[in-house]
Amino acid sequence: MPGLRALLGQYRGRPGDESPAAGAPVAMIVGLGNPGPEYARHRHNVGFQVVDLFAARHRLEFDKFQKRARLALGGVELTDGWRGRVLLAKPMTYMNSSGEAVGPLAAFYKIPPGRVLVVHDDLDLPLARLRLRANGSPGGQKGVASIIRALGADAFGRLKVGISRPGGQGSGAPPAMDPADYVLQPFSAEQEKEMALARARAVDAIETWLSQGIEAAMNSFNAEPTGKA
Numbered sequence: 526m527p528g529l530r531a532l533l534g535q536y537r538g539r540p541g542d543e544s545p546a547a548g549a550p551v552a553m554i555v556g557l558g559n560p561g562p563e564y565a566r567h568r569h570n571v572g573f574q575v576v577d578l579f580a581a582r583h584r585l586e587f588d589k590f591q592k593r594a595r596l597a598l599g600g601v602e603l604t605d606g607w608r609g610r611v612l613l614a615k616p617m618t619y620m621n622s623s624g625e626a627v628g629p630l631a632a633f634y635k636i637p638p639g640r641v642l643v644v645h646d647d648l649d650l651p652l653a654r655l656r657l658r659a660n661g662s663p664g665g666q667k668g669v670a671s672i673i674r675a676l677g678a679d680a681f682g683r684l685k686v687g688i689s690r691p692g693g694q695g696s697g698a699p700p701a702m703d704p705a706d707y708v709l710q711p712f713s714a715e716q717e718k719e720m721a722l723a724r725a726r727a728v729d730a731i732e733t734w735l736s737q738g739i740e741a742a743m744n745s746f747n748a749e750p751t752g753k754a
Contacts, residue, residue, distance in 0.1 A: 550598060550612035553636045554579065554731055555627055557645040557668040560595075560617040568688045569620060569708040571720075572644040575686065575727045576613045582728055585613060592633060593618050594626040607736035612636070616668075623668040628675025641681040642734055643672060644727065648704055650687025652716060653723035655730055655746045658683045659739045682739050686727055688712075726750065 556576030564570050576597075580587060585597040597613040612634060616626035631641060645666055650656055660680040663670035673679045691702035712720050730746040 548610065550634055550636065551609040552640045552642070552735060553612040553614060553627075553631060553634065555614045555616070555623070555641065555643045555672070557620055557623055557643060558615065559619050560615075564709070566711040567709050568712060569646055571646040571686045571688060571724075573615050575644045575684075575724050575731075576615060578724050579728045579731055580613055583611075585611075587613070587615065590617075592626050592629040594630060596630075601735070603732050603736050605736055609735065611735070621667040622671055624671035624673070624675030627672045631676060638676050638678045638681040641676070642684055642731065643669060643681060644684045644686065644731070645669060646688045646708065647685035648688060648690050648708070650685055650689070652687055652689040653719040654687035654749070655723065655727055656685045656687070657730060657734070657739060657743045657747060658685070659743075682734060682742075684727060684730055684734075684742075686723060722750075 554576055556572035556574070558564065558570035558573035559567070565573070577587075579585075580597045583599070583601045585599045585601075587595045587597045589596040589598060594617055595615045599610065600608065601611045602608045612630070614626065614630055616623040618625045627641070627643075630636075631638070645668060647656070647664075647666070649664075659682055661683075662679065663673060669683065672681070688708070691704060691707040711717075726746065730742050733745055734742040
């Protein structure tokens, strides 16, 4: 996918504008998770946690509810000069039915799959590792599978955030723990130190995706972070 800068090059350069036309968002960033304060710090809610951090960095508020999702909609200006209006979405459908919110939102705001980025946890990645993909199968992630069905396409970006499997190296979880129980627990204090850095890095990856496209984001963030063994 070409960078949104290239797709919307005609938009840049008019001070005060927030979007290419009539307030329409140029991209939708979806965080996956489960609604409710009891789930907020769970490993399975990393997607929500990342989009919350993105919103805080860019002073956006989740002050709308539409199509079964909490939304933050507003202008974003990046340090490299990219500017555009962005829609952040947290489906309130529970993880496995996320497409029931994402599909209607994409249709309503006329956002094609190539301008959608879905942020979610991944058991098969080491703790705090990031991996971006441009498309492909859900890989067992039921929320992503639901979005593929709803959009009728798999050609949307994914930003996976590693949470490691229980008992994996550095996970701090008992080897016998069921993964279904593991994802519905908070990070340990030791894990949280790494995850705080990973969330910030994930926000950086989203910004790169917005301004330069998925290939540039993959090249910058799919590798092991510098200085980490």
